[in-house]
Amino acid sequence: xxxxxxxxxxxxxxxxxxxxxxxxxxxxxxxxxxxxxxxxxxxxxxxxxxxxxxxxxxxxxxxxxxxxxxxxxxxxxxxxxxxxxxxxxxxxxxxxxxxxxxxxxxxxxxxxxxxxxxxxxxxxxxxxxxxxxxxxxxxxxxxxxxxxxxxxxxxxxxxxxxxxxxxxxxxxxxxxxxxxxxxxxxxxxxxxxxxxxxxxxxxxxxxxxxxxxxxxxxxxxxxxxxxxxxxxxxxxxxxxxxxxxxxxxxxxx
Numbered sequence: 001x002x003x004x005x006x007x008x009x010x011x012x013x014x015x016x017x018x019x020x021x022x023x024x025x026x027x028x029x030x031x032x033x034x035x036x037x038x039x040x041x042x043x044x045x046x047x048x049x050x051x052x053x054x055x056x057x058x059x060x061x062x063x064x065x066x067x068x069x070x071x072x073x074x075x076x077x078x079x080x081x082x083x084x085x086x087x088x089x090x091x092x093x094x095x096x097x098x099x100x101x102x103x104x105x106x107x108x109x110x111x112x113x114x115x116x117x118x119x120x121x122x123x124x125x126x127x128x129x130x131x132x133x134x135x136x137x138x139x140x141x142x143x144x145x146x147x148x149x150x151x152x153x154x155x156x157x158x159x160x161x162x163x164x165x166x167x168x169x170x171x172x173x174x175x176x177x178x179x180x181x182x183x184x185x186x187x188x189x190x191x192x193x194x195x196x197x198x199x200x201x202x203x204x205x206x207x208x209x210x211x212x213x214x215x216x217x218x219x220x221x222x223x224x225x226x227x228x229x230x231x232x233x234x235x236x237x238x239x240x241x242x243x244x245x246x247x248x249x250x251x252x253x
Contacts, residue, residue, distance in 0.1 A: 002134060002135050002136040002137045002140070003056070003133060003134060004130065004131065004132060004133050004134070004135060005130075005133070006130060007079055007081075007125075007126040007130050007131070008079040008130075008131060009079065009182060009184070009186070010078075010079055010080060010081045010086075010162065010163075010182075011078055011079065011080075011161075011162035011163065011164065011182055011188060012078065012079045012182065012186075012188050013076050013077070013078060013079075013141070013144045013188060013189060014077055014078065014079040014124055014126070014130070014131035014132060015059075015060075015076075015077040015122070015124050015131040015132055016059045016060075016074045016075060016076050016077070016132070016141055016144075016204055017048075017059060017060040017061065017062065017074070017075050017077075018059070018060070018061045018062070018072065018073070018074050018075065018245060019061075019062050019063065019064035019065060019066075019069070019072065019075075020061060020062075020063070020064055020072055020241075020243045020245065021063070021064055021069075021072075021243055022063075022242075022243070023040075023047055023049060023061065023062065023063050025222075025242060025243075026061050026241070026242075026243070027049070027061065028221065029218075029221045029222060029223060029241055029242055030051065030061065030241075032217050032218075032220070032221040033214055033217055033218055033221065033223075033239075033249075034051075034053070034139040034206065034208075035053070035139055036051040036052060036053060036058070036059075036139070037051075037052045037053075037055075038050065038051060038052065039052060039057075041062070046062050046063065046065060047062055047063055048060055048062045049061050049062055053134050053139050053140055054134065056133035056134050057129075057132065057133055058132050058133065058134050058135075058139070058140045058141065059074075059132065059141065071244065072241075072243045072244055072245040073201060073204075073245055073246070074202075074204040074245065074247055075112075075120065075121070075122055076121055076122065076144045076202045076204060077110070077121065077122035077123060077124040077131070078121060078122070078123055078124070078162065079124060079125075079126070079131065080109075080111075080123040080124060080125045081125065082125070083101045083109040083110065083111055083123050083124075083125040084101045084109075086111075086123050086161065086162075087100070087101050087111045087113070087123065089160065089161045090111075090113045090115075090161055092160075093116070093156075093157050093160040093161050094116045094153075094157060095113050095114060095115050095116055095157060095161070096113065096114045097111060097112070097113050098112040098113060098114055098120065099111055099112035101123070104129075105128075106127055106128045107126075107127060107128050107129040108124055108125050108126045108127045108128070108129050108130075109124075109125040109127070110122060110123060110124050110125070111123040115146075115153075115154060115157050115158070115200070116153040116154065116156075116157045117146075117148045117150050117151075117153050117154045117157075117200040118148075118199060118200045119146055119148060119154070119199075119200040119201050119202055120201075120202070121202055136207060137207055138207050138208050138209040138251075139206065139207070139208065140206065140207060141204065141205075141206060141207075142205055142206060142207035142250060142252075143189060143204075143205040143250075144188075144189045144202050144203065144204055144205070145189050145190045145191070145192050145202070145203050145205075146158075146189070146190070146191045146192065146200065146201070146202050146203070147192045147194050147197050147200070147201055147202075147203050148191065148192070148193065148194065148197060148200035148201075149193070149194060149195050149196070149197045149200070150193075150200070151176060151178070151191050151192070151193035154191050154200070155178060155191055158180060158191070159180075162180075162182070163182070163183050164180045164181055164182060164183075164188070165180075165181045165183070165185075166178050166179070166180065166181075167179040167181055167187075169190060171232045171233075172232065175192065175193075176192065176193030176194075177190055177191070177192050177193070178190055178191045178193075203246075203247070203248065204247045204248070205236075205247065205248040205249065205250055206247065206248070206249050206250075207249070207250060207251070207252060208249045208250065208251050209251060210251055211228050211234075211235040211236060211237050211249055211250065211251045212228055212235070214237070214239070214249050215228055215237045215239065215249075218239045218241075221242075222242040223239055223240055223241050223242055224239070224240040225237055225238075225239050225240075226238040226239065226240075231250075233250065233252060234250045234251050234252040234253055235250065235251045236248055236249065236250045237249055
């Protein structure tokens, strides 16, 4: 069991959430895929709904606060020991703040930022809410990678903000893929240079027990699964939910 019982080390992806047009439809879809149960938040929180695996939060979904939104994606938050200090490093490194650091009741302190290649991400300084409490096992978050057509500015930005080191991925020699490692050497994700990417975005990957079965469930629930492929890291597929949100799933060996 991959339980998380305290705040993750600084710079570790620690939380994900998704704003979509139809909360009930999203709950139905992701429940069919991952077996999640839900704790629907009250109106004053915008119906911010916790997605639960064995009773522990692994993600959140909510009605999108922008009624005119046409694109939807999973938002990823990095653990921040000092949200305000990290926010300053973001702007010092050339990034921008979409949401200045703010307290979220007693749950934690957050900020929303955009990096130097235009990808959005969040910061989370956990208090009562530490983030995902189950990771790296079926039906939970396993990985986030930045996909961008312009990787070099990102490879300068993230080490400046979080103190990462860079390590080229030799497992995929045909790809421009660099690992991001915390100062303790732990890999937290990577930067993928993809020249034909339409924009820069942090991609979210969930672990599953059976990629083919999840792809079939996604189609039955109104989503669109892509091709299932074997990779050096496991059997993967990209899935698009009923609202156009793309994410991937992997069954690791």
